[in-house]
Amino acid sequence: MTAAAVGEPAGEDRPETLLLVEDDAGDALLIEEFLADSGLHARLTWARSLGQARELLTDGESPGCVLLDLHLPDAQGLDALREMLAAAPSAAVIVLTGLSEERAGLAAVSVGAQDYLVKGQLEPRWLGRAIRYAVQRKQVALSAAALQVGRLRAEENARLERGLLPRPLVSDDRLNVVTRYRPGRVHSLLGGDFFDVVETADGAVHAVIGDVAGHGAAEAAMGVCLRVAWRSFVLAGLSGARLVGMLEELLLAERDDSEAFVTLTSVTVAPDRERAMIVRAGHPGLLSYDAAGRVRLVEPPGGIALGMMPGLGGWPEEPVPLPPGGGLVLFTDGLFEGQTGPDGERLDLAGLVELAREAGGAGLDAERFVDALISGAEAASADHGGLDDDVAVLHLGWRAP
The missing domain is CATH 3.40.50.2300 (Response regulator)
Structure with a gap:
């Protein structure tokens, strides 16, 4: 040679x-x-x-x-x-x-x-x-x-996006549903974050937000599977801890990796819009605000993430009072885990609540309120690479009777 x-x-x-x-x-x-x-x-x-x-x-x-x-x-x-x-x-x-x-x-x-x-x-x-x-x-x-590979990937991404991020199924014109999804900057593709909103015949409004651990097509496909199953279970009359348990059974049957897990929050808002039943499975809390724009963090007791300890996760269903003319904001952890300081400091939930209070105090409408949360979190982490995880936000508001 x-x-x-x-x-x-x-x-x-x-x-x-x-x-x-x-x-x-x-x-x-x-x-x-x-x-x-x-x-x-x-x-x-x-x-x-x-x-x-x-x-x-x-x-x-x-x-x-x-x-x-x-x-x-x-x-x-x-x-x-x-x-x-x-x-x-x-x-x-x-x-x-x-x-x-x-x-x-x-x-x-x-x-x-x-x-x-x-x-x-x-x-x-x-x-x-x-x-x-x-x-x-x-x-x-x-x-x-x-x-060609890029085109096929874009088509696959679009199909997964339609499955992960559906149109809310609601008929009450007093409801104000706003959803946002932004893929993380590292992968710039869909991950496993998913959400959905369904109003049932009795007037109750059911909402879910979840996060499949990891990034990529497999996680996105699992998110689609769980989101579709959640909607099907809700329409069949299931709710609360029983519904979450059914989702874990589905996860165990469908996952390829025995260590794969999912965090989620499932909410059922009563027809009178005065209270909600909340089930958390390893997921962060949610924001609640009133008609005056006052914001608080709601963290009812919850259970472990789905798939972490199969069969051992009891998920309590906690009632939470809701203010007239207010709303709820559900989100995934990508919204508050961006690095904000040179020593690894994070925005964290406390920082997110402050952003929400600033936006709520400004009297923004629902869409601008949600966008202000995301842009504020991005700005806070801009000097350290921005938000590198997927961000999903689900706003569920209602006008007072």
Whole structure:
């Protein structure tokens, strides 16, 4: 195995990195001379077999282009090409064939090579041009593949978003429901935060907000599963601790990771809007405010997160009085866990309550109130990377009769 710089002097352009896989020393020397005369600024590495080529690819950077002989001591024909394509998926591959093997060259292109060259017809200018064009075609193909992956990911994200963040199912025009979701800056995709609001035939309003631990498609899919199940259970007449227990059973049946867990808060607001029954499973508290904009943090007793200790999580259902013309704000921990100081200080719940009181005191409407909470939390952590976790906020308000 040898490496040599050929073509133009180093420093004028970034050299093209080439790997020649050729067992014939005479052919290898001829190709090196042609490259030197081609005007292509390149750094050539020579491997005598496919095995040596794999070692080079493992130990060093991937080359921009591979010149591959189809007759090697340890690999022959299209099998050699397939193995090289698998070993260097980001490199352009040009196959080197004999005078009587043009059909083999065409077959190689159909398998995945960017081009083929006949050894007996090589000329310096054609060799340099073929390498440039092959590298460009490979870069275009890689870019197109990346765009396709991005498009498919965006479509998947949109489907998950529709499942995680549904339209509230309410008919009472006195209700004021505002929802917001903002993915964390680290991953910029949906995580496992979910919420929902359903009004049942008796006039009660049921709301849930939850957070599947972790980020990614699996967590988002689990969030969709739990959110849809929650709505189904509510419409079937379940509520309170029994409903939460059913959700844990579903989590245990569906999760791939035995350590996966979910925090959530489930709220049932009575038809008279004077009280709510709240069940918390490892989730942070919620905010309550009155018609004058006075805000307080509500943290009724709760149980452990779903899936933490299966079958052992008793979840008390706690009544909470509600002020006329007020509302509730449910949220996930991403809203208050942003770093605000150089020593790891966090906004925390106390800081969030202060933000809410400032916004409530300003007499903002529900949408502006929720947006002020999120923008205030972002501003507080802006000097330390901003909010890096998903943020979900659910506002549930009502006008006084």
